[in-house]
Each structure stands twice: as structure tokens, then as C-alpha cells.
Amino acid sequence: MNRISETTDIPVGISACVMGEQVRFNGGHSQSRICQNQLAKHFKFQPFCPEVAAGFGIPRPTMRLTGDPQRPTLIFSRPRADDTDEQEKDLSKQLMDACQSMLDRCEHLDGFILKKDSPSCGMERVKVYQPSGHPHEERGAGLFARAMMQRYPNLPIEEDGRLNDAQLRENFVMRVFAHHNFRKEVAEQPSFHNLLQFHSSYKYLLMAHNQVAYRELGKMLAVAHNEPLDQLLLTYHEQFMTAINKPASRGSHCNVMQHIMGYLKQSVESSARQDILNVFEQYRLGEVNLVTPMTLLSHYINQNGSEYVRAQRYLQPYPAHLGLRNQV
Ligand code: SF4
Incomplete structure (x- = not known):
């Protein structure tokens, strides 16, 4: 069974200005060409603008975070011409009331792309100001x-x-597909059998990203068949998504590719196997990108591999034509 996903309508939320909507404080946008040109082929983007939803209007005064970086509040960052008191008005509750209904509509999403530096949408490193007007050294996240x-x-x-970084982009897209696959194959049809099937298809991808978590999840499933399914799925999903959170290193990819080579011992002659190993080494040294050894390995696995190894999502965690492995 080939479990490689070619899905084209994965629901992903996005800050509306990144999608190209003219919702920024100045009536402009911050359209991302990567989202527009590359990711939109497979992601069905659903735009959200918390500040417009909160009724702040377009255009609107700029805003900033102030106070404790761990629990900041949102205020207008400059006085309005007609009402200088607005400068200190705490807008956090108004924004968060609007956010609640938006968050309720995010249950079905498989990913989210946020606008950097925004006091509402920024994921990290957003400036938080002191009463003196100077920013704290510690940064925070936007309220939404x-x-x-x-x-x-x-x-x-x-x-x-961060999506401009090829490694972070590749890792994000891989995680979105994994989240989507878990939802479709396990969460929407919950059974221990489906969980085992899912885990089996992600075995080598897990190994590439986190050896410890790969072993722990395997051990967990080996003794879990009598546990309450709901709790098992929650625990597994959390640990699985955490395990693949960071990009895999070149050394780790080489280790996994060598494991997979073990399936070709009987069917591919040793000189050809040595040629493949030489390409793995070129990849490890940074002379070629991941697509090169993976294309070679996939070619031999498709011809000579068992059904089990051909179904490994590590070989193609997302559609190849996204070209993400050409750049890492
Ligand atoms: S609130 Fe978010 S979506 Fe709206 S303009 Fe600001 S960064 Fe963009």
C-alpha cells in the first residue's frame, strides 16, 4: 500500500495580511510569495485578522505590547489626534474577545502561518515595552x-x-502533512490498529528527527493495547508532534538512509550499494542536497523494496514537486 499523501486541500490558517489582504494598520498587506506561489498548491489557506475582527478598523493607530513580557497587554502606541487618552487604553480584552471565536474556528486546521513581529500575530521575539518607552530585553508573543x-x-x-529559511520551511510543511495524516487516518477513525499503521508509516521519519522519542513511542505502543484509546491517542499525538518539531541533521538523515539500505542487501549488488553509500557521504559533507540521495534511494526501494519500506513516509513526507528537499 502506498501511503504517500498527494492531498491538495490541507486547511491551514494564516494571518490575513500575509495572505495579501489589505488589513494592516496602514491599509497595506505583507503578502508572502512563498505562501502564495509554493504552499498554496497544497494548503487551503484560511485567513484571520484578529485586529480587524476586534473592530479596530482600517486604517488604525499602531499598537504595541507593554508590561510584563510573560503577560503583556496591548495598547495603542501613539496618541490619536482627537483623543490622547487612547494612548494608554488597554485593548487586550477587546482583542481577546474577538480571538475566542476565531480560535473556536481553528479546530480543523493542520497548521498556521503567523505574521512576524506583530503584537497580535507574532509567534516570538515581539517587542514588549516598559512604561519608560524602552523595550524589555526579553521578547514575547503576540496576544493572538x-x-x-x-x-x-x-x-x-x-x-x-522564518519560512524564508529552507530548513524551517521544509520542517513546517512536513509537520503540517503529518498533522493532517494523523487527523484523517487516526483521529477521525480512532482505533489501536489505525494508530499502529500510522506509527509504522512514520517509523523512519521519527528516527531521523528524534532517536529517543522514536524508541519511547515504540515502547509505548508495545504495551498500550489495553489502555483507554482516547488517552493513548492524546499522549501519542503530543509526543509524536513534539518529536518532529525540529529539522533533522545531515548525520541523522544519513543514519536513517543507511538503515533503509539494509532492505536492499539481497536485491542490489554490492558495487551499486557502494555507489549509493558514496552519495550519502556527499550529502553528509554538504556537497549535495537531500533530494540527491533520497531520489537514488527511492528509485532502488521502489524497484526492490518490500511493501513495508515502500510505504515509509520518510521517503516522501509531502509531494516531491514542492521541491523542499532540493534546498536542505
Ligand atoms: S492583526 Fe495579524 S493579520 Fe491583522 S494586520 Fe496585524 S499581523 Fe496582519
Whole structure:
């Protein structure tokens, strides 16, 4: 069975200005070409603008976070011409009231792309100001972003700026597909059998990202068949999504590719296997990108591998034509 996903309508939330909507304080947008040109082929973007939903209007005064970086509040960052008292008005409750209904509509999402630096949407490193007007050294998250991460801790979330980094982009897209696959194959049809099938298909991808979690999850499933299913799925999902949260290193990819090579021992002659291993080494040294050894390995696995290894999502965790492995 080939479990490689070619899904084209994965629901992903996005800050509306990143989508190109003219909702910023000045009536402009911050459209991301990566989202528009590359990711929109597979993601069905659903735009959200917390500040417009809160009724702040377009255009509107700029806002900023102030107070404790761990529990900041949102205020207008400059006086309005007609009402200087607005400068100190705490807008947090008004924003968060609007955010609640938006967050309720995010249950079905498989990822979220946020606008960096925004006091509402920024995921991290947003400036938080002291009463003196100087920013704290410690940065914070925007109020909507913070509420989103608290409510959906397993949801893959990234910022538009960080998506310019090829490794972070590749890792984010992989996580979105994994989240989507878990939802479709396990959460919507919950059974221990479906969980085992899902885990089996992600075995080598898990191994590449986190060896410890790979072993722990395997051990957990080996003794879990009599446990309450609801709790098991929650625990597994949380640990699985945490395990794949960070990009895998070149050394780790090489280790996994060598494991997979073990399936070709009987069917591929040793000189050809040595050629493949040489390409793994080129990848480890940074001379070629991941797509090169993976294409070679996939070619031999598709011809000679068992059904089990051909179904490994590590070989193609998202559609190849996204080109993400050309850049990492
Ligand atoms: S950063 Fe968020 S709140 Fe600000 S304009 Fe964009 S979507 Fe709206």
C-alpha cells in the first residue's frame, strides 16, 4: 500500500495580511510569495485578522505590547489626534474577545502561518515595552499567537519570516502533512490498529528527527493495547508532534538512509550499494542536497523494496514537486 499523501486541500490558517489582504494598520498587506506561489498548491489557506475582527478598523493607530513580557497587554502606541487618552487604553480584552471565536474556528486546521513581529500575530521575539518607552530585553508573543499556541499546542505553527529559511520551511510543511495524516487516518477513525499503521508509516521519519522519542513511542505502543484509546491517542499525538518539531541533521538523515539500505542487501549488488553509500557521504559533507540521495534511494526501494519500506513516509513526507528537499 502506498501511503504517500498527494492531498491538495490541507486547511491551514494564516494571518490575513500575509495572505495579501489589505488589513494592516496602514491599509497595506505583507503578502508572502512563498505562501502564495509554493504552499498554496497544497494548503487551503484560511485567513484571520484578529485586529480587524476586534473592530479596530482600517486604517488604525499602531499598537504595541507593554508590561510584563510573560503577560503583556496591548495598547495603542501613539496618541490619536482627537483623543490622547487612547494612548494608554488597554485593548487586550477587546482583542481577546474577538480571538475566542476565531480560535473556536481553528479546530480543523493542520497548521498556521503567523505574521512576524506583530503584537497580535507574532509567534516570538515581539517587542514588549516598559512604561519608560524602552523595550524589555526579553521578547514575547503576540496576544493572538500566544492564545493559539496555548489552545492548540500540537498544531504546527510558523512565522512568514522564518519560512524564508529552507530548513524551517521544509520542517513546517512536513509537520503540517503529518498533522493532517494523523487527523484523517487516526483521529477521525480512532482505533489501536489505525494508530499502529500510522506509527509504522512514520517509523523512519521519527528516527531521523528524534532517536529517543522514536524508541519511547515504540515502547509505548508495545504495551498500550489495553489502555483507554482516547488517552493513548492524546499522549501519542503530543509526543509524536513534539518529536518532529525540529529539522533533522545531515548525520541523522544519513543514519536513517543507511538503515533503509539494509532492505536492499539481497536485491542490489554490492558495487551499486557502494555507489549509493558514496552519495550519502556527499550529502553528509554538504556537497549535495537531500533530494540527491533520497531520489537514488527511492528509485532502488521502489524497484526492490518490500511493501513495508515502500510505504515509509520518510521517503516522501509531502509531494516531491514542492521541491523542499532540493534546498536542505
Ligand atoms: S499581523 Fe495579524 S492583526 Fe496585524 S494586520 Fe496582519 S493579520 Fe491583522
